Amino acid sequence: GAGVSQSPSNKVTEKGKDVELRCDPISGHTALYWYRQSLGQGLEFLIYFQGNSAPDKSGLPSDRFSAERTGGSVSTLTIQRTQQEDSAVYLCASSLDGYLYEQYFGPGTRLTVT
Amino acid sequence: QQQVKQSPQSLIVQKGGISIINCAYENTAFDYFPWYQQFPGKGPALLIAIRPDVSEKKEGRFTISFNKSAKQFSLHIMDSQPGDSATYFCAASMQAAGNKLTFGGGTRVLVKP
Numbered sequence: 001g002a003g004v005s006q007s008p009s010n011k012v013t014e015k016g017k018d019v020e021l022r023c024d025p026i027s028g029h030t031a032l033y034w035y036r037q038s039l040g041q042g043l044e045f046l047i048y049f050q051g052n053s054a055p056d057k058s059g060l061p062s063d064r065f066s067a068e069r070t071g072g073s074v075s076t077l078t079i080q081r082t083q084q085e086d087s088a089v090y091l092c093a094s095s096l097d098g099y100l101y102e103q104y105f106g107p108g109t110r111l112t113v114t
Numbered sequence: 115q116q117q118v119k120q121s122p123q124s125l126i127v128q129k130g131g132i133s134i135i136n137c138a139y140e141n142t143a144f145d146y147f148p149w150y151q152q153f154p155g156k157g158p159a160l161l162i163a164i165r166p167d168v169s170e171k172k173e174g175r176f177t178i179s180f181n182k183s184a185k186q187f188s189l190h191i192m193d194s195q196p197g198d199s200a201t202y203f204c205a206a207s208m209q210a211a212g213n214k215l216t217f218g219g220g221t222r223v224l225v226k227p
Contacts, residue, residue, distance in 0.1 A: 004157070033214060043158070043203060043217035056212055091157055098212040102148065105157035 002026075004094050004106035012112045013082055021077040021109045025094030032075050033095070033103060034059075034067060038088035046090075049075060050098045082113045117141055118206050120218025128226050133191040135221045137204035140185065144206035146213060149178065149189050152201045152220075161202070162189070194225045 005024045013019050025032050034046040045059040049069045060066070064083075069075040079086055089110050093103040120137045127133045139147075145166055150158035164171045164178045164187065171178045177190040191198055204218040 031212065035215070042219050043205075043215075045214045045216065048212045048214050050212065056214060059214075093157075095213065099209045102160050102163065103213070103215065104160065105150075107155075107157045 004092055004104055006090075006092050006106040006109050008109060009107065010110045010112075012114060015084060015113055016081055018078065018080045019082055019111065021079075021090050021111070023075045023077070023092030023094075023106060025073060025075070025092070026104060027073075029094035029096055029104075030072065031095040031098035031101075031103075032069060033093040034075070034077050035091045035093065035105075036088045037091055037108070041088075043091075046077070048098065079111075082111075084113050087111055087113045117216050118204060118218040120204050120221060122221060123219065124222040124224070126224045126226060127194045129194060129196060131194050131225075133189075133194050133198070133223050133225070135189045135202055135204070135223075136186065137188065137206075137218050138184075138186045139206050139216075141206070141208075141216075142185065143208050143210075144216075145209055146207045147178070147180065147187050148205050148207075148215070149176075150203045150205065150217075152203065158203060191223070194223075196225045196227050199223060199225045 032049040048056040064080045067077045089108040091108045093105045095101045095103045148163035149161045151161045152158045175192045180187045205215040207213045
């Protein structure tokens with residue numbers, strides 16, 4: 001079907017609130033990745049799913065960040081007690097598998113913490 | 115530790131000219147090197163990629179040159195067009211580690227008509 005979709009496209013939240021960001025990968029893609037893009041840090045890896053399992057969570061910056069994937073499809077990235085330094089564009093990518101195939105990115109969710 | 119270093123940060127090229135972007139990596143376990151193109155407000159789009167068993171790959175006006183011994187790779191954009199004006203990111207990954215991408219800092223390219 002269509003490419004990777006993410007929602008919402010923009011999110012403004014107050015410091016201290018929790019937010020959920022959603023990613024719908026390309027149908028049939030078993031691997032799913034979350035990245036963050038910010039002016040200060042560039043593009044950085046957050047977490048990788050193969051199916052519903054997350055073998056690599058090494059990029060999550062703190063325990064306020066968590067992610068899950070259900071049904072081998074949709075993924076949600078949750079940020080608890082948001083801080084201003086969490087302001088960034090959160091990008092999701094999917095791949096046919098996590099080894100041999102290219103990653104295709106969604107348009108991202110721009111998160112602004114006020 | 116910045117594992118992939120990209121230069122220059124920005125460049126301006128005339129229409130029809132050649133844009134050259136360079137990247138250097140540190141981790142010799144990297145085995146996949148893609149380039150992404152990103153327009154404002156959009157996600158990165160895969161442009162071209164190379165694996166370390168070849169020294170050059172060409173797709174249309176885009177060429178990757180890869181030097182394994184120097185741990186460097188570069189993107190050449192031939193006959194640059196105004197529509198090529200975008201930010202370009204090099205990246206590197208390891209298949210054995212699920213192919214999570216480590217990105218360079220990006221190069222903003224402006225092609226003047």
